[in-house]
Amino acid sequence: xxxxxxxxxxxxxxxxxxxxxxxxxxxxxxxxxxxxxxxxxxxxxxxxxxxxxxxxxxxxxxxxxxxxxxxxxxxxxxxxxxxxxxxxxxxxxxxxxxxxxxxxxxxxxxxxxxxxxxxxxxxxxxxxxxxxxxxxxxxxxxxxxxxxxxxxxxxxxxxxxxxxxxxxxxxxxxxxxxxxxxxxxxxxxxxxxxxxxxxxxxxxxxxxxxxxxxxxxxxxxxxxxxxxxxxxxxxxxxxxxxxxxxxxxxxxxxxxxxxxxxxxxxxxxxxxxxxxxxxxxxxxxxxxxxxxxxxxxxxxxxxxxxxxxxxxxxxxxxxxxxxxxxxxxxxxxxxxxxxxxxxxxxxxxxxxxxxxxxxxxxxxxxxxxxxxxxxxxxxxxxxxxxxxxxxxxxxxxxxxxxxxxxxxxxxxxxxxxxxxxxxxxxxxxxxxxxxxxxxxxxxxxxxxxxxxxxxxxxxxxxxxxxx
Amino acid sequence: xxxxxxxxxxxxxxxxxxxxxxxxxxxxxxxxxxxxxxxxxxxxxxxxxxxxxxxxxxxxxxxxxxxxxxxxxxxxxxxxxxxxxxxxxxxxxxxxxxxxxxxxxxxxxxxxxxxxxxxxxxxxxxxxxxxxxxxxxxxxxxxxxxxxxxxxxxxxxxxxxxxxxxxxxxxxxxxxxxxxxxxxxxxxxxxxxxxxxxxxxxxxxxxxxxxxxxxxxxxxxxxxxxxxxxxxxxxxxxxxxxxxxxxxxxxxxxxxxxxxxxxxxxxxxxxxxxxxxxxxxxxxxxxxxxxxxxxxxxxxxxxxxxxxxxxxxxx
Numbered sequence: 001x002x003x004x005x006x007x008x009x010x011x012x013x014x015x016x017x018x019x020x021x022x023x024x025x026x027x028x029x030x031x032x033x034x035x036x037x038x039x040x041x042x043x044x045x046x047x048x049x050x051x052x053x054x055x056x057x058x059x060x061x062x063x064x065x066x067x068x069x070x071x072x073x074x075x076x077x078x079x080x081x082x083x084x085x086x087x088x089x090x091x092x093x094x095x096x097x098x099x100x101x102x103x104x105x106x107x108x109x110x111x112x113x114x115x116x117x118x119x120x121x122x123x124x125x126x127x128x129x130x131x132x133x134x135x136x137x138x139x140x141x142x143x144x145x146x147x148x149x150x151x152x153x154x155x156x157x158x159x160x161x162x163x164x165x166x167x168x169x170x171x172x173x174x175x176x177x178x179x180x181x182x183x184x185x186x187x188x189x190x191x192x193x194x195x196x197x198x199x200x201x202x203x204x205x206x207x208x209x210x211x212x213x214x215x216x217x218x219x220x221x222x223x224x225x226x227x228x229x230x231x232x233x234x235x236x237x238x239x240x241x242x243x244x245x246x247x248x249x250x251x252x253x254x255x256x257x258x259x260x261x262x263x264x265x266x267x268x269x270x271x272x273x274x275x276x277x278x279x280x281x282x283x284x285x286x287x288x289x290x291x292x293x294x295x296x297x298x299x300x301x302x303x304x305x306x307x308x309x310x311x312x313x314x315x316x317x318x319x320x321x322x323x324x325x326x327x328x329x330x331x332x333x334x335x336x337x338x339x340x341x342x343x344x345x346x347x348x349x350x351x352x353x354x355x356x357x358x359x360x361x362x363x364x365x366x367x368x369x370x371x372x373x374x375x376x377x378x379x380x381x382x383x384x385x386x387x388x389x390x391x392x393x394x395x396x397x398x399x400x401x402x403x404x405x406x407x408x409x410x411x412x413x414x415x416x417x418x419x420x421x422x423x424x425x426x427x428x429x430x431x432x433x434x435x436x437x438x439x440x441x442x443x444x445x446x447x448x449x450x451x452x453x454x455x456x457x458x459x460x461x462x463x464x465x466x467x
Numbered sequence: 468x469x470x471x472x473x474x475x476x477x478x479x480x481x482x483x484x485x486x487x488x489x490x491x492x493x494x495x496x497x498x499x500x501x502x503x504x505x506x507x508x509x510x511x512x513x514x515x516x517x518x519x520x521x522x523x524x525x526x527x528x529x530x531x532x533x534x535x536x537x538x539x540x541x542x543x544x545x546x547x548x549x550x551x552x553x554x555x556x557x558x559x560x561x562x563x564x565x566x567x568x569x570x571x572x573x574x575x576x577x578x579x580x581x582x583x584x585x586x587x588x589x590x591x592x593x594x595x596x597x598x599x600x601x602x603x604x605x606x607x608x609x610x611x612x613x614x615x616x617x618x619x620x621x622x623x624x625x626x627x628x629x630x631x632x633x634x635x636x637x638x639x640x641x642x643x644x645x646x647x648x649x650x651x652x653x654x655x656x657x658x659x660x661x662x663x664x665x666x667x668x669x670x671x672x673x674x675x676x677x678x679x680x681x682x683x684x685x686x687x688x689x690x691x692x693x694x695x696x697x698x699x700x701x702x703x704x705x706x707x708x709x710x711x712x713x714x715x716x717x718x719x720x721x722x723x724x725x726x727x728x729x730x731x732x733x734x735x736x737x738x739x740x741x742x743x744x745x746x747x748x749x750x751x752x753x754x755x756x757x758x759x760x761x762x763x764x765x766x767x768x769x770x771x772x773x774x775x776x777x778x779x780x781x782x
Contacts, residue, residue, distance in 0.1 A: 161518035296580065296597035301686070339687050342719040348712060349696040371695050374687045 072124075157263075158207030160244070165207025167246040168264050171238050172199050173215040173231070174253050187427035194434055195253050202257045206264070209245065211238045215253075231326070231361050232344045239333055247316075252327040254417045254426060258389075258406075258437045262413050268330075268386065272310050276380035279304040283381075283403070286323040288370050297373055306377035314378040315340065318388045320404055320418070321395035324369065326362045327416045328388040336378050343368065385412050391429050394418045406433075411440065532681045534606040536571040538624050539598045540564070541610045543590045545577040549613060549757055553765040556772060560616050563779050568623040571605070573598050585698040586705035588674075595679060596689040605681050612675040614764045615733075615752035616771050618744075620779045627749055628731055629678065631658030638664075638725035645671045650715045652726055662723035663688065666733040668742055668754070672714070672726075674707050675752050676733040684723055736767060 126134070146152050157163030174192055184192075196212060203210040213234040231250065238248055247269070268275055277283075280290045281304065291304040300307050314336045317329035331337050344364055350357075357363035368375045384390070389406035392399020394417070399405045406412050415433045420426040442450070449467040457465050540561045544554045558574060565572045573594070580593040591610055598608045609624060611617070628634060635658030641651050646669070662684045665677035679685045692709060702708035714721050729735075734744035736753045744751045753767035 161515070294593070296593045296600060298600040298603065335683070336687075339684075339719045342717050343691060346696075347716060348700050348709075349694070352696055352700060367696070372690050374683075374690050 154204065154207050156207075163207055163263075164265060165263075166209065166242075166244045168206075168208040168249060169211055169238055169242045169245040169247070170199055170203060170208060170249045170251055171211045171213055171234055172196065172251050172253065173234070174212045176215045176253055191427055191430050192253060194430055195256065198256050198434070198437075199251065202260045205260055208264070209242055211241065213238075229345050229360060232341050235331055236341050239331075239337075246333055248331045248333070250326065250329050250331070251414075252416060252418070254420055254430065255328060255388075256415050256430065256433050256437060257413065258415050258433065259411050259413050259441070260437075261441065267413060268316075268382070272313060272316075272380075275386065276313065276316065276382055278306055278308070278313075278380045280319075280376075280381065283319055285319060285321055286366060286370070290376070292373050292376075301373035301377060312378055313380040315375075316380055316382060318382050318384040318386070320384060320388070320390065324362055324366050325384070325388060325416075325418070326365065327418050328414055330387075336374075340368075340375065385410070387414050388416050389414060391415060391417050391420075391433070393420070393424050393429075408436070408440070532606055533604045535604045536565075536569060536602060537605065538565075538568070538570040538607045538609055538678075539602045539605045540570055540572045541591075541594050541598045541608055542572070542574050542613055543577055543594050544574050544613055545587065548577075549764050553763075553768075554613070556765075557613050557616070560775060560779075561611070564617045564620050567620055567779075567782075570624075571602060573601060583695075583698065585701075589693070589698060589706050591674065592689055592693040592706060596686070596693070599681055599685060599689070603681075607678050607680055608685070609678045610674075610676070611750065612752065614754060614756045614768070615676060615750050616768060616775050617749065618751055618771065618775050618778060619747065619749050620775075621782050622749075624678070628664060628727065631661075634658035634661055634664065634725060634727070637727050637731060639667075639727065642667075642726065644714050644721065644724070644726065645711045648715055650721065652724065653722055656722070656725070658725075660723065661725040663720070664725045664727055664732075666729040666731065667726050668729060668733070668735065669738075672707060672711050673729070673733055673754070674710060675754055676750060678732070688720060688723075736771075 123131070147156060158165040160166060172195065174196060199210050199212075202208070211234075213230070215230055235248055235250065239245065247264075249264070280286075280288060284290070291302050293302065306312055314332045314334050315329070316332075318325050331341075344361065349364065349367065353363070353367065357367075369379065382388075384404055385402075385407065389412040390399075390404045391406055395401065395404040406415050417424075417426060417429040417433070420429055454465055454467055457463070542557060542561060544557065546554045558572075561572045561574075564570070575590065575594045575597065577587050577590050580590050582589050591612070595608050595610050598605070602608075607624070607629060626633075628637075635656075638656070638658070638661070639652060640654040640656070644650050644652050644667075646667075662680045662682065663677065666673050679688065692706065692713065697709040697712075698705075700709070702712070714724055729742045730745070730748050732750050733742075734748040734751050735742045736744055736751055738744075751768070751771050753764055755761055756764035756767045
């Protein structure tokens with residue numbers, strides 16, 4: 001038979017069958033999709049799926065073979081629902097045409113299970129009160145699941161009105177020096193992989209965003225005047241890319257979130273004013289004179305805490321034993337931050353100071369902090385261990401200074417193995433803390449297995465087991 | 468014209484089915500469904516309203532100054548260099564103009580600020596910052612150098628320059644911010660965006676007469692301008708070149724800057740049509756007076772002294 005046009009896909013999927021001169025379509029079927037073949041909408045004359053034939057058989061005559069009264073919803077509609085569901089034909093060559101045999105349908109299995117039958121019977125025996133109680137219990141459990149465990153939880157936590165997670169973006173400086181200044185070895189790759197995975201899990205849990213930026217030495221920064229000052233540019237780009245973000249959290253690659261169960265909101269931002277200190281005299285390793293005393297400045301600029309309001313905090317960072325530390329810090333989206341990010345790199349300052357500024361942005365920020373009142377008024381400090389704990393080896397070999405060093409009992413939030421590339425083992429430290437984090441955050445079941453069963457087993461048999 | 472095959476009809480139409488409720492769950496009758504919908508709407512709506520009420524994102528962070536006084540005139544005087552008489556006449560000139568329009572004046576002395584052996588002209592930067600401290604409610608700070616007289620008292624500074632519409636009209640857009648620079652003033656700015664108004668002379672930006680609007684930006688700008696690293700860099704023209712550097716490298720400053728025609732607030736005693744003083748101009752300046760080899764400011768400005776005194780007494 002000639003065709004008026006070339007065949008095209010039909011909306012339900014598959015291709016229209018064009019060999020109309022063959023009356024038996026079930027034998028010569030060019031369709032590729034099983035969906036259209038078994039669709040109940042298919043109403044070609046030669047093609048009668050067994051369930052519609054069955055409906056005709058039972059209802060068309062007007063003598064239903066079973067009662068339609070006093071039946072529950074599922075009993076009434078099971079047939080219709082089940083027949084509209086897609087299914088897979090396991091036995092293509094012998095389709096069940098013709099008479100329906102009882103107990104052959106795909107759902108009949110369900111009725112045969114004794115358990116299901118018992119539950120159904122039990123449900124209908126319950127009183128109305130018990131039923132409604134069970135119903136509400138079910139609703140509560142379902143909402144608990146939806147709010148806390150289902151994939152929807154991610155979206156609740158992101159949305160501005162529930163969790164507010166979309167207000168936070170983590171910027172992770174990855175690929176440091178990747179392949180330009182020195183080769184990345186297996187250890188560097190492993191650190192990168194672990195660090196990125198750690199942050200990815202963290203943001204997935206709380207609905208934040210993660211921006212992984214490339215810190216490779218680029219030609220545009222390789223100019224003598226601007227080596228590795230990408231941080232500022234990356235933060236600016238991130239603020240542009242995530243217009244809903246309020247806080248950008250910069251993290252160096254050598255960091256790990258040790259406690260993924262802490263959200264930034266509860267850990268820091270819900271009552272920010274209580275967590276920060278704005279008077280640098282509280283801990284002042286740089287020995288800066290604070291506050292300013294110049295007579296031409298106003299009282300706010302001369303006050304040690306600025307205006308003291310939570311809203312005026314736009315830069316949130318920590319101090320280590322050397323001064324400001326930019327391994328982990330927060331910048332809030334504001335006009336002030338635009339100015340800071342704009343002024344941070346200035347060619348005149350750089351030209352005079354770049355020989356002394358070997359910590360780059362950090363030194364430049366220190367310079368600005370020490371000379372500019374407008375910077376100080378909007379900067380606040382967090383105690384270092386809130387977002388930036390150090391391992392032993394950074395700021396003292398013993399690692400027991402509670403100001404800087406990771407304390408396991410306190411379950412510090414983030415570890416930053418700062419300076420590990422100088423004579424320390426970066427990968428070893430990252431691995432150690434990764435495993436420690438897993439260990440500390442074991443689930444109840446894991447604790448039961450490892451702390452109880454395995455211990456008892458060890459006592460009984462003298463063998464260590466891994467469960 | 469051929470059309471696609473019509474869809475094939477079944478010759479066995481499906482039989483009528485018994486009527487059933489459209490709502491699948493029997494306990495949800497139509498009436499109940501309605502009330503459930505209403506209650507759900509109310510609950511969701513109240514959630515939404517509460518979440519909006521506690522949303523503090525749009526709260527204004529910084530208050531607007533009330534505008535009392537509207538403008539503060541700042542001048543740095545150097546009696547030792549320019550003589551008592553000259554300083555006195557400058558003082559009178561400013562005070563009379565300020566009195567007429569309800570402005571305030573602020574005079575500081577060149578030695579008032581610690582400048583660490585840098586050029587004395589840097590004093591204007593902390594002086595303006597000082598004015599913001601002393602008059603926290605002022606709307607503008609106008610720095611006018613001590614080599615200038617206000618010649619026309621009748622109109623206020625707002626009427627001449629600062630009304631946003633007027634400023635939007637007279638500001639020069641898309642011109643090189645410093646002669647021959649590739650950095651040009653923005654062309655999309657409106658009068659209301661502007662925080663800093665100044666003029667350009669034939670050499671570059673002129674800091675002899677400039678207006679800053681009080682606010683967070685002004686403090687940022689003035690404190691940055693007075694940065695010790697800028698001062699120690701030894702720009703040839705000290706604070707003027709530092710400012711030129713800033714506007715060319717930092718868009719947060721360039722985007723708040725308006726360059727206006729020079730004779731609006733900064734006519735020079737000599738110069739071509741664009742910069743030379745003409746009858747009826749607002750301000751006259753003897754730029755560069757009192758430098759080594761140049762006649763003193765008092766001498767250069769002497770012929771204007773009688774003119775402004777006359778103009779002020781008449782009006």
